[in-house]
Amino acid sequence: MARKPLIAGNWKMNLNHLEAIALVQKIAFSLPAKYFDKVDVTVIPPFTDIRSVQTLVEGDKLLLTYGAQDVSAQDSGAYTGEISGSMLAKLGCTFVVVGHSERRTLHGEDNDTVLAKTKAALKNGLTPIVCIGEGLDIREAGEHVAYNVEQLRGSLAGLSAEDVAKVVIAYEPVWAIGTGRVASAADAQEVCAAIRATLGELASPDVASGVRVLYGGSVNAKNVGEIVGQTDVDGALVGGASLKADEFATLSAIAAGGPLP
Numbered sequence: 001m002a003r004k005p006l007i008a009g010n011w012k013m014n015l016n017h018l019e020a021i022a023l024v025q026k027i028a029f030s031l032p033a034k035y036f037d038k039v040d041v042t043v044i045p046p047f048t049d050i051r052s053v054q055t056l057v058e059g060d061k062l063l064l065t066y067g068a069q070d071v072s073a074q075d076s077g078a079y080t081g082e083i084s085g086s087m088l089a090k091l092g093c094t095f096v097v098v099g100h101s102e103r104r105t106l107h108g109e110d111n112d113t114v115l116a117k118t119k120a121a122l123k124n125g126l127t128p129i130v131c132i133g134e135g136l137d138i139r140e141a142g143e144h145v146a147y148n149v150e151q152l153r154g155s156l157a158g159l160s161a162e163d164v165a166k167v168v169i170a171y172e173p174v175w176a177i178g179t180g181r182v183a184s185a186a187d188a189q190e191v192c193a194a195i196r197a198t199l200g201e202l203a204s205p206d207v208a209s210g211v212r213v214l215y216g217g218s219v220n221a222k223n224v225g226e227i228v229g230q231t232d233v234d235g236a237l238v239g240g241a242s243l244k245a246d247e248f249a250t251l252s253a254i255a256a257g258g259p260l261p
């Protein structure tokens, strides 16, 4: 099944709502409509920026989409500081990142939490970008494939095949995030292929062939071409390089197969 590449820019805790508007305007200006036939491009700003991004995207009829970096597992109620899936859906979000390694590590999110958040996203019509990835110790021990398969199984446990078909998976080796140390294209392919095979077991080979599997970790305009050129890599979850309009537009264009903007 042909899978349209997805480039998702995770801004993390960067840019206020005014800076967000400026960045989205610049990206939209740098990436003309013709590219969007061949690549989906989304920005994932902090919660406080989303309403401003929504107003801009809807007002100017931009073709890029947007999402959130996290979602509560709960529907509503006494959960101070949490943001629900229905709130994000109301803001027109397409995607929500769940289980990013920074949430797993810094906020103690385990697979059960990630699964609950994945379900909350699906329940509200949001596409979860479910993140998995191994630390350096696991990689050096040569246990990275088994580790990622186990994390994937835990994060999607019990989902119906119909729901598995709706998710995006992001493989982000923790040692490659924000370090400038990108996994080789072969490293990315190895794990992304194992992810797809596991999705086939969890749902069906047909479902697995339609799910987008992204790579994330120090992706930039120089390395994105080789990475998304791999059979089982369908795009990228981009951190640092997504904060620079020119670079993000360029790497999106490369993922679209060119030409450069």
Ligand SMILES: O=C[C@H](O)COP(=O)(O)O
Pocket (backbone or CB within 6 Å): 010, 100, 172, 176, 177, 178, 179, 180, 216, 217, 218, 219, 237, 238, 239, 240, 241
């Ligand atoms: O969500 C994005 C990833 O954590 C990658 O971040 P990075 O591109 O800055 O390494």
